[in-house]
Amino acid sequence: MHTEHQQRRDRLMAKIGNGTAIFRSAPMAVMHNDVEYAYRQDSNFYYLTGFNEAQAVAVLAPHHPEHKFILFVQPKDREKEVWSGYRCGVEAAKEMYGADEAYPIHELDEKLPQYLEKADKIYYHLGRDRAFNETVLNHWQKMMRTYPRRGTGPTAIEDTATVLHALRLTKSEAELKLMRKAANIAVEAHNHAMKFATPGCYEYEVQAEIEHIFRLRGAMGPAYPSIVAAGKNACVLHYIENDSQIQNDDLLLIDAGCSYGYYNSDITRTFPVNGKFTPEQKILYEIVLEAQKQAISQVKPGNPYNLAHDVAVRIITEGLVEIGILKGEIDKLIEEEKYKPFYMHKTGHWLGLDVHDVGVYQHGEDKPQILQPGQITTVEPGIYIVPDTKPAEDQPEIDSRWVGIGIRIEDDVLITDTGNEVLTAGVPKEVSDLER
Template identity: 40%
Template sequence: MRRPTPQQQRRNALLSQMESGIAIIPNAFQPRREDDPSRYTTWIYGLSVFMPDSDFWYLTAFPEPESVLVLIAGAQPQSILFCRPRDEEQELWWGKRIGPEQAQERFGFDACYSMDELDTRLPQLMQGHSRLHYAFGADAGWDQRVYQALNQLRHPKASRGGSVFPTETVDIRRNIHAMRRIKDAAEIDIMRKAVNISVAAHLRAMRACQAGLYEYQLEAELQYVFRHHGAWGPSYNSIVASGPNACLLHHVDNDRQMQSDELVLIDAGARFDGYCADLTRTLPVSGRFTGPQRDIYDLVLSAEVAAIDAIRPGRPMNTAQQTHVRILSQGLLDLGLCQGSLDGVIEREDYKRFYMHGPGHFLGIDTHDAGRYHNAQGEWLNYQPGMTLTVEPGLYIRPADNIPEAFWHIGVRVEDNLLVTEHGVEVLSADLPKSATDIEAIMRDGALH
């Protein structure tokens, strides 16, 4: 007997949580390309590519669009997939399809059917269940399809004789997202690969960086490494932000020519087998930090290192932000960029002029992965073993009359990817150097040019 796949184990766990009823978890349903009727699409780098729905991918790893997972809980739980049928003509144009028969064997479903049968079979599968686990409001197209099945069961002819059909709806995302917040061993292995590919890409960008290049040329170095090592591509549109662009939190135009006296902030990660990495390093374009650049860089790095050291299981998830704010605020006071007392700067939130974002986020199938940070009372939840997350303090100093000109256009962010363990954290991206001295050495000794 074959060992259950990680996705089968997750489906079984979800079925146990459901206890009763039927769940419907559709794959991505997005606008279609006019010239490609077989795929649903999203956009990366201006290119149209299919991206599976994250919850669907977590439970199936099934890679094709126009598919839906149906779970039936109870004494005899079932896991059923509907997917596209084999079609010789369509496959000639758009590539081979897996088809229901192969999908059932390959992905461990109890049954698989063609999507052509969904509207007929779905009411039959719903019948006898009083609870529907489905995320109404997430997608209007799927909502209409589910309502259509429900309306068939509500019809007087169908309900004659006391037939049971769903009258209670539960948002299935709450269960799935709670599961996704804690990564299993298979997920962690994939994320290690995504992070390692991203580390290699950042190292290549460090070695390639020089004055006169355009931001998009460093972006191309990143993309080359991503694809060369088998990643799907970037987890998100890569940020390569030089000079004043480094003070924009999500600069993605990447069209500016870099100058020798500037910093370039690179925020980029690979998506491998559906899972994301998200790393940031800030480099001196010339290969050496100026005095003010080094002051800001070392301050941000010290906040990041202290926050990583502070994260432990059982501590509240605002621990990293509290650490960032205290260290950055003291450093801004020391550099004369804030005035008054440390407690005053924090209470008045003066630091937000230079540090205006959060400490990081969950990481996984989505770059900002699923999972809650607060309980129902609004209190911070605690870090738990198996969580994967980013830590990413930054400082962004824009020109102003009361800011010394030497600090103008200095934007610095340092970001690593972490796994919370039983006793602390493992820095998954530890192989990517981040001290100013190490970065300068790589840019000096390992240059590609």
């Protein structure tokens, strides 16, 4: 991927012109006391460098006569490496990652000014690392103080998101290869879980089977905490306790994806663990399935991003009216968002290096993002009849036979030149395939 990262940097530098962009690596995250989580690099940093160590800074300075790409990294330290792992070191940072120049991280304050003094703007995201935010701001303030004497230097700071996120939104062939692999591993895990899950077993047993396949097939692990939610637990959107015993007539909602080479998949299926939907489960399931199919059909180049959501909302609202959970005129119910107690989230999100990947959905009011080939979005409508939901004054009481049913169906959809490709189509979702 060395050439791939170089191409990404080149595209970004073409956008920032005489600016200098600064990127900070992700910090080490502490699990408890002095035990750290497995390291996960900041997505922007990884996208541009492929460098997977903490305490690093990447600088892009297209205006500099010699050094366009500079890395500041931890120097080699044999004693520390014995305890906590191999370090690339300064020399190898140039050789392995294509940096024009590399320095030890402790020389940042000394070396950074030469890459700022001729820039007209600093591109930097004010992130969670407050100490490093202060470092960047202090350098900028020093430059501003000497600006009257020199007449050069950055007079503004702009968030890197404004230039970088649009690049990340469209996936290259190399990225698509990784995302297909992540999707295929998750497809296998979901299909195994459907066979494994039986009445009487526990949600965490199903979770263990899914995540076993993730690692067995070379994934880094789950892309997010796996959701294995039986019965009314499925009405909690981000249910992750996964500690309930699965009952005979439960639907089981599994929302699980893996991370492969830093790229993610995200799949949800809901199915009857005993092999047979109850009448109420089947009615609600078929509404969600139709909403998902119709929404996916709108995911194609030239369509606005929000069209899939609007289509799903209409089908779900019509379905809820048909079965008496909502009453009224469809357009008015949608306008007044009367469906929201039962469908409270959006129909999808961008997918890539982050599960909720970067990229705008709206360019101001009445200007939605237009779908383009190479983008990947999830499509995930749902219906949740949450216990103790209080209907609006003009809406009927909810019949108890519906209460506690939660359903979501989610696929990862790539926009192609001619329409779309469902990367996760290998997990069944038709009623006839889920019943036995």
